[in-house]
Amino acid sequence: MDSDKKKINRRTFLKGAASVAIAGSATATIGCKGKGLLNSSEAFALEFQEYFKKHYRLMTKSERTKTVTRLEKLAKLKQDSIINIETTEPGQNVLYGYAFNVTRCEGFMECVQACVKENNLDRRSNTQYIRIFEMENGQMSPDQGDGKYFHMVPNEGHFYMGVQCFQCDNPPCVKACPTKATWQEPDGIVVIDYDWCIGCRYCMAACPYWGRRFNWNQPEVPKEELNKKQHYLSNRKRVRGMMEKCTFCIQRSRKGKLTACAEACPTGARVFGNLLDPDSEIRFVLENKKVYRLKEDLGTDPKFWYFID
Amino acid sequence: MINTKISNNRRGGMKNPIIKKYLFYIMLFCILPGIFVLFSTVVLWSSEQGVASRVKKITTKIEKTTQVETSIPLPKNSVKVMVEYQGGTFFTEARKIEIKRFKCSSCHNNQKVLIKNAADISHADIRIVHGDKDNLLTCNTCHNPDDRDFLISSKAYKIDMDHAYDMCGQCHFRQKKDWIGGAHGKRVTYWAGERVVKNCTSCHDPHSPKFEKKWPETYSVPLK
Numbered sequence: 001m002d003s004d005k006k007k008i009n010r011r012t013f014l015k016g017a018a019s020v021a022i023a024g025s026a027t028a029t030i031g032c033k034g035k036g037l038l039n040s041s042e043a044f045a046l047e048f049q050e051y052f053k054k055h056y057r058l059m060t061k062s063e064r065t066k067t068v069t070r071l072e073k074l075a076k077l078k079q080d081s082i083i084n085i086e087t088t089e090p091g092q093n094v095l096y097g098y099a100f101n102v103t104r105c106e107g108f109m110e111c112v113q114a115c116v117k118e119n120n121l122d123r124r125s126n127t128q129y130i131r132i133f134e135m136e137n138g139q140m141s142p143d144q145g146d147g148k149y150f151h152m153v154p155n156e157g158h159f160y161m162g163v164q165c166f167q168c169d170n171p172p173c174v175k176a177c178p179t180k181a182t183w184q185e186p187d188g189i190v191v192i193d194y195d196w197c198i199g200c201r202y203c204m205a206a207c208p209y210w211g212r213r214f215n216w217n218q219p220e221v222p223k224e225e226l227n228k229k230q231h232y233l234s235n236r237k238r239v240r241g242m243m244e245k246c247t248f249c250i251q252r253s254r255k256g257k258l259t260a261c262a263e264a265c266p267t268g269a270r271v272f273g274n275l276l277d278p279d280s281e282i283r284f285v286l287e288n289k290k291v292y293r294l295k296e297d298l299g300t301d302p303k304f305w306y307f308i309d
Numbered sequence: 310m311i312n313t314k315i316s317n318n319r320r321g322g323m324k325n326p327i328i329k330k331y332l333f334y335i336m337l338f339c340i341l342p343g344i345f346v347l348f349s350t351v352v353l354w355s356s357e358q359g360v361a362s363r364v365k366k367i368t369t370k371i372e373k374t375t376q377v378e379t380s381i382p383l384p385k386n387s388v389k390v391m392v393e394y395q396g397g398t399f400f401t402e403a404r405k406i407e408i409k410r411f412k413c414s415s416c417h418n419n420q421k422v423l424i425k426n427a428a429d430i431s432h433a434d435i436r437i438v439h440g441d442k443d444n445l446l447t448c449n450t451c452h453n454p455d456d457r458d459f460l461i462s463s464k465a466y467k468i469d470m471d472h473a474y475d476m477c478g479q480c481h482f483r484q485k486k487d488w489i490g491g492a493h494g495k496r497v498t499y500w501a502g503e504r505v506v507k508n509c510t511s512c513h514d515p516h517s518p519k520f521e522k523k524w525p526e527t528y529s530v531p532l533k
Binding site for chain 1: 379500523
């Protein structure tokens with residue numbers, strides 16, 4: 001009788017211990033993924049499928065639509081925001097080019113503000129793709145300029161020089177990437193597949209222009225300020241530990257719109273257009289103005305020219 | 310004696326002595342020009358590299374409407390510019406629709422005005438900061454005193470307010486040339502489709518065209 005009781009007791013104990021261990025480890029694993037996930041099994045399933053998607057360039061058209069609808073659903077379930085992610089293809093006969101008029105820029109920084117809003121940049125760490133340098137007349141390189149001015153502009157005896165990703169034709173960042181997460185599109189824009197970026201920051205080190213940004217923290221964008229018109233390669237949601245960069249507002253430019261910075265510029269210092277169109281403004285600037293590029297001797301061949309009136 | 314012996318040995322060891330005789334000429338006429346041609350092709354080839362020079366060779370015209378798939382609407386308030394740019398006709402933003410009290414002739418028509426209303430409808434708020442400091446422009450430098458709805462050029466031609474670029478371009482002819490080509494001013498919203506650019510008066514206040522000093526819209530955090 002006594003031994004019987006003891007036997008049962010041990011068995012129940014082991015059973016209980018095992019079930020507790022299973023339940024505990026399950027809550028631990030799921031708990032890491034966030035509390036909201038268990039509430040909606042649909043979000044969990046979608047999140048799970050996200051791990052098995054391909055590289056953007058290897059996806060077929062239907063796979064792209066599937067991925068995009070999944071991301072849109074996830075945004076609806078998790079952030080409760082209705083977004084529209086596009087996968088617009090590059091246009092035929094299009095190669096984007098940019099020109100910046102150093103004589104006209106007055107340093108109002110409206111381009112920076114527009115860029116932050118358009119591209120859903122992290123408000124917490126103040127990530128900005130564009131940097132405007134205040135330079136004394138006669139200075140040549142932004143190394144010597146002041147990138148953190150805050151006073152009434154334009155300042156006497158100074159000029160302003162905007163620096164951002166130059167979408168090099170021979171991009172060193174693409175060569176540096178060990179996972180092929182970044183590449184150059186046929187229309188000349190260097191883009192990143194955020195889900196394939198491992199955050200090693202080799203590209204950041206390879207870029208001679210400081211054109212890339214790293215997400216040191218989980219990017220935070222206020223819900224009411226979120227730009228809902230997104231592109232898979234540009235301003236969709238990023239997470240901590242991913243590289244990001246200026247994409248010439250791919251969600252706008254591929255629909256024929258000017259980039260956000262060019263549209264916001266109040267002085268018309270920014271010229272954006274198609275290099276392959278001989279009638280375009282950018283070609284006029286290249287052929288009729290004194291143009292120069294930054295660190296041209298490095299052979300990176302940027303598609304971003306500075307010009308003077 | 311020893312020297313001749315060695316040279317004899319050498320001559321004997323050489324299988325084809327004729328080549329040695331012509332070696333100098335072979336080098337002079339074949340190898341050196343060969344190296345020269347190689348270097349010059351390398352130099353030529355490398356100087357042709359780069360987007361700018363590659364792109365400048367492309368001169369085939371592209372249809373304005375085929376560059377992107379989306380169809381781009383022409384804005385409502387646009388007028389056709391009377392000059393052509395390198396790609397043909399283009400449009401600019403209309404001005405008259407922006408002026409609050411247009412038509413001007415609705416007030417400027419020799420009708421009597423009550424004195425108590427005069428302050429509201431006068432142009433006392435306009436300060437002219439345009440022209441030389443000692444020799445500022447006056448109202449009638451640009452506005453036509455005989456036909457109030459129009460501007461007047463220096464040669465007394467009527468200029469429509471929508472075509473203000475003709476007025477400004479009389480002095481600012483360099484800016485006008487750049488504006489027509491695309492180096493001054495900017496396009497409205499779209500880089501593709503029909504070319505619609507901002508008018509002079511869209512950005513500049515014609516009465517005081519210089520941009521005023523102001524605080525920057527935002528600030529940048531230090532890099533390091």
